[in-house]
Amino acid sequence: MPVIETPEGPIWRRRTRGQAMARWFGWLLGLAAFLWCWSRISEATTWFFVRDAPRIAGDILGRALPPRWSYIDNLWWPIWDTLNIATLGTIIALILAVPVAFLAARNTTPSALIVRPIALLIIVSTRSINSLIWALLLIAIIGPGVFAGVIAIAIRSIGFCAKLLYEAIEEISATQVEAITATGASRWQVMAYGIVPQIAPAFAGIAVFRWDINIRESTVLGLVGAGGIGLQLQASLNTLAWPQVSLILLVILFAVVLSEWVSAKVRAAII
Template sequence: MPVLESDAGPVWRKRTKGQALARWFGWLLGVAIFLWCWQRISDKTTWFFVWDAPDIAADVLSRATPPRWEYIDRLWWPIWDTINIATLGTIAALIMAVPVAFLAARNTTPSAIFIRPIALLIIVATRSINSLIWALLLIAIIGPGVFAGIVAIAIRSIGFCAKLLYEAIEEIDATQVEAITATGASRWQVMAYGIVPQIAPAFAGIAVFRWDINIRESTVLGLVGAGGIGLQLQGSLNTLAWPQVSLILLVILLAVVISEWVSAKVRGAII
């Protein structure tokens, strides 16, 4: 904190004159960038449709109510497919994420120079692409259906699970590992008895948390043909069957709420 001299004695200021000018320049630059971006967005926006949006939304809502309750019989199987996509995709992701996490952690990787960067690249690559993009790519490769949705969810979840898990591995208590190593245990015994018990609660929490996220993501995979209740939603939207759309949205909401409740209960029991 700079001290400035004056006739009345030293004056304390939070910033020097140069720091204050730099701060104001930063704010001015930020405002200029914001105004430029807003101008670009405004030029490409049809404001007539924006101002008309409340009336359109009210019209759609009036068409969508009441929901078509008799359509519920056609949603049980799609919502079951959605749950299976999330569950099987999460299990497959965990199976693949565990070795990647051990290869990425500094204290367990066989080579910090060669293998660890590859493991980190896998984590970043799988986390960087949205599950919808993975689903589009996989549908082009293996065709539409539930299997493409499972693989898309699995690939998308590898990076998430592996990142949290390798961070948990790096934070373990090293003294336990040293004690087991001192007994002459092999590398695999050290891992089984010194590392795995310490990360087991974190692993269980990560698995449940990711499954909860995947329930939400799998509900929309059907929009691109990857199976599940999203396929019914896409068909209803294409035919402007708004009562069916509202019912499907209610079913999706109910499924997400139940998955959130189950996830919270399981995490509470683990922690």
């Protein structure tokens, strides 16, 4: 903490004059960047539609209420498809993410120069592309439907699960591994009895957490033709059937809340 000597005595300050000037200069740069970005956004925005948005939103809300409850019979199978997309996609992702995580972790990879970079590349590449984009690519390759949605969710989830899992592997206690190794156990026995028991709680938590996320993501995959309740939502939006849209949104909300409750209960039981 800098001290400034004055005739009245020393004055304690939190920062020196140079540090204070640098701090203010940083704030000015941030303000200038914000104003520049705002001006660019303003140029590309039609403010008439923005000012008219409350009236349009009110009109749509008036058309959407009350929901068309009789349409609920058409949503049971699509919401079941959505749950299947999320569940199967998560299972496939976990099966593929486990070996990738062991190859990416520093303490389990067979080669830090060759294998580990390849595993990290898989993790980064699968995480960097949104599931909607994966779905669009897969629909062009294998056609529309639930299968494309399952594969899109699975690919998107591999990097997420593998990243968290390999970090958990790197944080394990080396004492237990060294004790099992000292008994003459093979590499696979060390992994089965020294590493897997330590990461099992983390693996279960990652699986439930990713399944919860995939429930949310799978609800919109139907907008691009990848199956699920999103197909019904897209069809209702195209025909301006707002009472059906409101009902579909309520069903999606119920499914998400239910998945959140289930995941919270499972995580609490694990922890």
